[in-house]
Amino acid sequence: MSCGLYAARSQLKVVMIEQLIHGGQASTTERIDNYPGFPDGAGGQELMDLFKAHAQKYGMEYRSGRVTGISADGPWRLVHLGNDTILTKTVAISSGSRPNKLNVPGEDVPNLAGDIATRPGVSYCATCDGPFFKDEVLAVVGGGDTALEESDYLTRFATKLHLIHRRDEFRGGPIFQDMVHKNPKIQCVMESVIEEVQGETAAENLVVKNVKTGDITNLPVGGLFVLIGATPNTEYLQGTLDLLPSGHVKTEKGYETSMPGVFACGDCRDAVYKQVVTSAGEGAAVAIDAVKYIAETTILDRTVWPKSSESEGVK
Ligand SMILES: Cc1cc2nc3c(=O)[nH]c(=O)nc-3n(C[C@H](O)[C@H](O)[C@H](O)COP(=O)(O)OP(=O)(O)OC[C@H]3O[C@@H](n4cnc5c(N)ncnc54)[C@H](O)[C@@H]3O)c2cc1C
Known part of the structure; x- marks a missing residue:
């Protein structure tokens, strides 16, 4: 336009x-x-x-x-x-x-209602939505340059960030990997995938599966960013x-x-x-x-x- x-x-x-x-x-x-x-x-x-x-x-x-x-x-x-x-x-x-989606149950969680209506239930853009998630525990899914760089960016707002990746190593470049490993707020959750996003009006709990052991864990969060391209x-x-x-x-x-x-x-x-x-x-x-x-x-x-x-x- x-x-x-x-x-x-x-x-x-x-x-x-x-x-x-x-x-x-x-x-x-x-x-x-x-x-x-x-x-x-x-x-x-x-x-x-x-x-x-x-x-x-x-x-x-x-x-x-x-x-x-x-x-x-x-x-x-x-x-x-x-x-x-x-x-x-x-x-x-x-x-x-079009942003790539996880295609898991609960991903289409509706936006939060009320005075923080601007927060998306699940976000696909850290630059767009990061500032809406101040003082929250966040999760990011991805392992490429964008996911690593944006995870570091999101810790400006988040108190803690779980970076979930399905493989045992990241695809992103060494500079971004170093950035992530040096950031004390980021916890890497490797060889893991999200099976389900739970929450009434936002991503509140993630059901995470370890692809190697098959173990299922629950990860309580205040927001989820899917950064898989x-x-x-x-x-x-x-x-x-x-x-x-x-x-x-x-x-x-x-x-x-x-x-x-x-x-x-x-x-x-x-x-x-x-x-x-x-x-x-x-x-x-x-x-x-x-x-x-x-x-x-x-x-x-x-x-x-x-x-x-x-x-x-x-x-
Ligand atoms: C949920 C969400 C939130 C976002 N929030 C922000 C934000 O807060 N701030 C920000 O700056 N950016 C934000 N973005 C990113 C921003 O929306 C995009 O960067 C921007 O819209 C890109 O504009 P575009 O015109 O290149 O493409 P698009 O917005 O993707 O528009 C392309 C258009 O082309 C049409 N089209 C596709 N194929 C054909 C075809 N064959 N024939 C005819 N029409 C076709 C599509 O239907 C669409 O209407 C957000 C994106 C998403 C998904």
């Missing part, structure tokens, strides 16, 4: 296509407390409504739909939506990602664009993908920062690059863009 806003304000004709509820991941969270300009926080859906209204004010057209693929035809880029195809000069891919929504791009082994869209020269004129921004490209502000920033950058791309291919390379009237549905 930030890309749409910037592109529309640059006098491009822009259509945004989005499946499901508008606003993506941000709209699924009760409250966003770290988006600049909102010192009292904002509801996730409320903030996304504002993003959408802002872009639409400058002429961005919004359509509900699922993109099934993109392709190229000379200088044109084609965006396929089942029965419909949109012909365009540039494409910004921002199809985001995210899966980018890029399946529909396989075979069309270069993707990283993680599935994220590969970009070079800033935000351009392996197909000229096709750019990528946000969580479908970025496996590190994964924030509303960083995704919105990348969206704005892509719009600036797209404006430049159109100007350069039109004037410098003298690409002959067919007149829009020659094709149905040209944008």
Whole structure:
């Protein structure tokens, strides 16, 4: 939506296509407390409504739909939506990602009610939700760089943190392992998996199984962070664009993908920062690059863009 806003304000004709509820991941969270300009926080859906209204004010057209693929035809880029195809000069891919879940009973515990309604029952983002968990005993599941680094970060708030990992050693790099081992608040629970998350309105007790001995223990906690990565929504791009082994869209020269004129921004490209502000920033950058791309291919390379009237549905 930030890309749409910037592109529309640059006098491009822009259509945004989005499946499901508008606003993506941000709209699924009760409250966003770290988006600049909102010192009292904002509801996730409320903030996304504002993003959408802002872009639409400058002429961005919004359509509900699922993109099934993109392709190229000379200088044109084609965006396929089942029965419909949109012909365009540039494409910004921002199809985001979905956090990997444990898929155990109780994981979908609802948010806490009452005056601390902003706490998620189970969190998938330490930067987003860590500050909601002051003076609690926390648990983190994971063993990669993110889980180790974020565990250390979470001890700024937690009184104690159990770091649960299914193997006997962490996959994360030695620097992060060292960070964890030197942190007196972190207790490593190795070769263990969570079998069940228990709690009425929050993760209050974890049923943990030692995969080697089969022993089951109960771990009382004040919060659970599942930091086992995210899966980018890029399946529909396989075979069309270069993707990283993680599935994220590969970009070079800033935000351009392996197909000229096709750019990528946000969580479908970025496996590190994964924030509303960083995704919105990348969206704005892509719009600036797209404006430049159109100007350069039109004037410098003298690409002959067919007149829009020659094709149905040209944008
Ligand atoms: C529970 C939760 C809480 C969070 N809390 C915070 C927070 O407090 N602060 C913060 O900064 N960040 C937070 N984040 C992270 C933040 O929401 C994301 O970093 C950000 O939304 C990424 O934006 P995006 O546009 O790249 O992708 P997304 O938000 O994932 O949006 C992608 C959109 O593309 C759509 N889409 C996917 N495939 C297709 C297709 N083929 N065709 C059409 N549409 C498609 C999706 O349905 C979705 O609407 C949170 C994330 C989650 C899951």
